[in-house]
Amino acid sequence: MRGRRKLEPKTYELNIESFSHEGRGVAHFENKVIFVNDALPGELVIANRTFSCAKFEEADAKEILKPADNRIKPKCDVFGICGGCSFQNLSSEDQIKVKSRWLKKVFARQAKVEPKTWLKSLQFQSWGYRRKARLGIRYVAKKDKVLIGFRERKSSFITNMSRCEVLHPSIGEHLEVLANCIERLSIKSSIPQFEVVISESGIALILRHLKSLSVKDEKILVDCAQELNITFYTQSSGLDSVKPLDKPALLTYSHPNHNIIMEFLPTDFVQVNFKLNQQMVSLAVELLKLNEFDKVIDLFCGLGNFTLPIARYAKYVVGIEGDLGLVERAKYNAEKNSINNIDFYKSDLCKEVVDFEWFKGKTYNKALIDPSRSGAIEIVELLPKLGVTRLVYVSCNPATLARDTFKLIELGFTLETAGVIDMFPQTSHVESIALFAKR
Numbered sequence: 001m002r003g004r005r006k007l008e009p010k011t012y013e014l015n016i017e018s019f020s021h022e023g024r025g026v027a028h029f030e031n032k033v034i035f036v037n038d039a040l041p042g043e044l045v046i047a048n049r050t051f052s053c054a055k056f057e058e059a060d061a062k063e064i065l066k067p068a069d070n071r072i073k074p075k076c077d078v079f080g081i082c083g084g085c086s087f088q089n090l091s092s093e094d095q096i097k098v099k100s101r102w103l104k105k106v107f108a109r110q111a112k113v114e115p116k117t118w119l120k121s122l123q124f125q126s127w128g129y130r131r132k133a134r135l136g137i138r139y140v141a142k143k144d145k146v147l148i149g150f151r152e153r154k155s156s157f158i159t160n161m162s163r164c165e166v167l168h169p170s171i172g173e174h175l176e177v178l179a180n181c182i183e184r185l186s187i188k189s190s191i192p193q194f195e196v197v198i199s200e201s202g203i204a205l206i207l208r209h210l211k212s213l214s215v216k217d218e219k220i221l222v223d224c225a226q227e228l229n230i231t232f233y234t235q236s237s238g239l240d241s242v243k244p245l246d247k248p249a250l251l252t253y254s255h256p257n258h259n260i261i262m263e264f265l266p267t268d269f270v271q272v273n274f275k276l277n278q279q280m281v282s283l284a285v286e287l288l289k290l291n292e293f294d295k296v297i298d299l300f301c302g303l304g305n306f307t308l309p310i311a312r313y314a315k316y317v318v319g320i321e322g323d324l325g326l327v328e329r330a331k332y333n334a335e336k337n338s339i340n341n342i343d344f345y346k347s348d349l350c351k352e353v354v355d356f357e358w359f360k361g362k363t364y365n366k367a368l369i370d371p372s373r374s375g376a377i378e379i380v381e382l383l384p385k386l387g388v389t390r391l392v393y394v395s396c397n398p399a400t401l402a403r404d405t406f407k408l409i410e411l412g413f414t415l416e417t418a419g420v421i422d423m424f425p426q427t428s429h430v431e432s433i434a435l436f437a438k439r
Contacts (some may be wrong), residue, residue, distance in 0.1 A: 010049035012059065016041050016068075021102055021398075023086040023428030025061070036061050037153070038080050040068040040089060050154075070094050075127065075165050082159040084150035085166060085426040092126040092425055099420045099430045103398050107418070110402035113409060115434065119419025122283065124275040126425040130166045131198040132272045135175075137182060139189040146179045146188060166426050168198045171205075174228055178205075181224040187211040197266040200274065202249035203230040204266040206242055221245055239267050257282050258309040260337050264329060269302055273423050280421050280433065281309050284392045287417070287435045288366050290314045297364040297386065299349055299379055300371045304330035304342075306394075310368065311342045318358050319344045349379045363387035368394070375400025380407050389438040396423075398430050405434065412439050 016025035025039030044066035047059035074088035195206040231249035271277040290313035301319030395401035418434035
């Protein structure tokens with residue numbers, strides 16, 4: 001197979017016209033669209049080309065000749081190198097405005113609709129919010145140094161960083177301590193990454209290792225864990241190999257407004273931003289307008305993040321999830337929180353479901369959907385058969401939300417309200433929530 005054609009150097013002077021949905025500046029040059037990293041709308045920049053194809057090119061801004069009025073100095077020293085953030089050159093207030101415009105635009109273009117009203121965007125804190133992340137690890141033999149951090153933009157290299165401003169400070173301020181720990185291991189060149197899981201009650205770090213740890217290595221990790229008040233888990237192969245090096249960590253997060261504490265495993269999916277998650281769940285409960293007569297179905301329910309709070313106010317709730325482990329944890333959490341009006345079922349919602357117990361002959365007047373980035377088009381088409389008249393849709397991808405909105409409108413629903421949730425400040429990720437009602 002031939003290698004990629006070497007790109008000839010090219011420098012442009014560009015007027016940045018708008019933002020792409022990835023948070024890059026958009027310009028035009030010689031009948032081509034140019035996507036420019038680190039450039040804001042309204043700016044005049046000098047940029048170096050990094051990629052070219054028939055329809056568009058990509059570039060990095062190297063000099064800002066005319067900065068935008070709303071440009072700010074990034075807080076992080078490695079912004080522009082690290083691939084973890086893309087928006088530190090904008091204030092959090094301007095970031096949420098950009099994301100709101102993206103959501104409005106995708107509704108208009110793809111769904112051909114606008115909600116009757118717009119929700120106020122949900123924001124909480126812009127820094128130190130992230131409680132779950134995957135960090136790369138690389139031992140650089142020439143420097144005899146271990147690097148820990150997010151990968152560089154469009155590169156397999158690990159960013160040389162001593163701290164991370166978006167990670168929760170319990171880990172974000174201690175990357176050098178962790179790097180020094182890894183440097184002392186006998187297998188330091190065989191550790192590619194670790195998963196950070198920071199709960200309200202404990203911290204777990206899942207260390208992926210390609211070779212076996214020695215007794216001395218384990219002692220080094222245990223000592224580091226005691227210093228940082230964390231628990232190391234090891235992972236030698238797949239997820240089923242994850243195990244605590246010492247005693248397992250108690251990992252929890254809470255919904256204080258609904259008197260609920262959720263327990264989870266370090267390998268479980270949970271939202272990275274606990275405070276925003278609390279606000280998001282309370283907003284969903286409010287939008288559903290729950291009462292003691294409601295029968296509610298929560299689709300893609302995970303470990304019951306929405307399901308359990310909903311059950312506090314409804315007659316009966318069913319949660320559907322494709323991962324058996326999450327279903328088991330959801331049942332456990334319901335029992336721990338003394339919630340009895342709830343059932344959970346394992347089902348792949350991207351496949352045929354009409355013969356399942358929770359579907360066949362059952363009706364629910366209200367529903368919540370919180371799917372992955374691919375959306376929920378298969379299950380959306382079945383909502384009328386379930387009798388759903390009020391639906392809250394939580395989305396991590398505006399494009400699939402808009403696609404599913406178009407289908408919901410065809411099925412007789414109206415888009416009542418929608419808004420942005422700033423789950424990932426400093427990035428271009430757009431989390432959103434929408435309310436639909438049957439006409």
